[in-house]
Amino acid sequence: xxxxAAITGIGGYVPPTVxxxxxxxKMVDTTDEWIMARTGIRERRILRGEGQGASVxxxxxxxxxxxxxxxxxxxxxMLIVGTxxxxxxxxxxxxxxxxxxxxxxxxxxDLSAACSGFLYSLVTAAQFIETGRYKKVIVVGADKMSAIxxxxxxxxxxxxxxxxxxxxxxxxxxxxxxxxxxxxxxGNGLQHLHMKAGGSAWPSTxxxxxxxxxxxxQEGQAVYKHAVYNMAEVSANIMERNNLKADDVAYLLAHQxxxxxxxxxxxxxxxxxxxxxxxxxxxxxxxxxxxxLLMWDYEKQLKKGDNLILSAFGGGFTWGAIYLRWSYDTN
Ligand code: UT7
Numbered sequence: 001x002x003x004x005a006a007i008t009g010i011g012g013y014v015p016p017t018v019x020x021x022x023x024x025x026k027m028v029d030t031t032d033e034w035i036m037a038r039t040g041i042r043e044r045r046i047l048r049g050e051g052q053g054a055s056v057x058x059x060x061x062x063x064x065x066x067x068x069x070x071x072x073x074x075x076x077x078m079l080i081v082g083t084x085x086x087x088x089x090x091x092x093x094x095x096x097x098x099x100x101x102x103x104x105x106x107x108x109x110d111l112s113a114a115c116s117g118f119l120y121s122l123v124t125a126a127q128f129i130e131t132g133r134y135k136k137v138i139v140v141g142a143d144k145m146s147a148i149x150x151x152x153x154x155x156x157x158x159x160x161x162x163x164x165x166x167x168x169x170x171x172x173x174x175x176x177x178x179x180x181x182x183x184x185x186x187g188n189g190l191q192h193l194h195m196k197a198g199g200s201a202w203p204s205t206x207x208x209x210x211x212x213x214x215x216x217x218q219e220g221q222a223v224y225k226h227a228v229y230n231m232a233e234v235s236a237n238i239m240e241r242n243n244l245k246a247d248d249v250a251y252l253l254a255h256q257x258x259x260x261x262x263x264x265x266x267x268x269x270x271x272x273x274x275x276x277x278x279x280x281x282x283x284x285x286x287x288x289x290x291x292x293l294l295m296w297d298y299e300k301q302l303k304k305g306d307n308l309i310l311s312a313f314g315g316g317f318t319w320g321a322i323y324l325r326w327s328y329d330t331n
Contacts, residue, residue, distance in 0.1 A: 061166040159257070181321070255311065
């Protein structure tokens with residue numbers, strides 16, 4: 001029988017500091033009404049403190065996951081971290097976390113796919129389970145977007161927030177688990193959404209800092225257009241390939257970038273709003289963090305055997321969808 005990879009546990013973490021729309025009204029020329037109407041975001045979380053990188057959130061989320069699963073850190077085979085805000089360019093944030101939590105038998109890496117980071121990481125991890133090579137792989141989606149956001153730019157600072165979710169992937173005991181995936185990339189998207197400096201093309205200098213080249217650059221409308229089309233298409237396509245009708249889908253867990261993009265995706269899939277899991281209002285766009293944070297928030301609502309569609313679109317461009325059958329009930 002084919003080995004399937006199943007999510008068997010979840011941990012999550014969002015920092016305690018809340019940045020509300022009212023706070024942003026005092027920082028840039030914006031209003032709560034504009035932000036709510038255009039994005040559906042009311043507040044987001046910010047990780048404060050000097051020297052506090054994404055690993056701070058990941059350690060908390062993975063610790064919670066290990067505790068909930070009563071899992072010995074020595075039994076973890078691998079840790080994949082989807083992020084575009086690693087603690088350092090190198091070494092990987094995965095290494096920092098495995099050392100901090102005593103996962104001495106695990107190896108891993110960071111995976112850069114922007115808002116599709118969790119989907120790419122989950123699919124990558126699943127390959128190691130499906131081949132039979134590994135039994136316990138932790139997959140993280142984490143971003144500290146506040147580290148790369150210009151809080152004088154109203155077009156980006158209202159959207160993003162910090163947060164992290166972590167899942168345990170194990171061989172499924174039954175037919176549940178990851179059933180199918182469709183992942184895509186188009187490097188031509190770079191022009192519309194990127195961070196200019198800090199990599200090898202534009203190493204950090206006083207000039208790159210002066211020119212604000214270390215912040216997210218986004219052409220909102222262009223990204224919006226591509227996001228609406230591609231996230232909707234890939235979500236509908238994966239349903240079609242697996243003969244899933246709207247009634248067969250229990251929930252859509254879509255990347256939380258903009259409520260309007262999620263609504264368009266649900267409409268293309270033909271599913272009602274009661275099947276669309278949302279937490280964008282409270283966390284904003286946490287990039288790689290959004291989908292595992294949805295699982296973290298809605299874990300109790302998910303039932304064994306539920307057909308879930310996960311879908312995302314983000315910088316790169318990267319996008320895709322996963323069809324997975326949920327594999328446990330929460331007591
Ligand atoms: O997760 C990674 C992928 N990213 C995304 O999926 C984001 C995709 N893009 C979007 O979600 C939307 O494009 C935004 C939320 C970024 C912007 O919404 P929009 O409806 O596309 O607004 P717009 O850029 O067309 O701007 C409309 C107006 C402009 O003013 P004028 O030129 O019409 O006078 C903007 O300057 O709204 C203005 N504006 C704002 N006004 C108040 C832009 N940002 C703000 C703001 N507050 N924060």
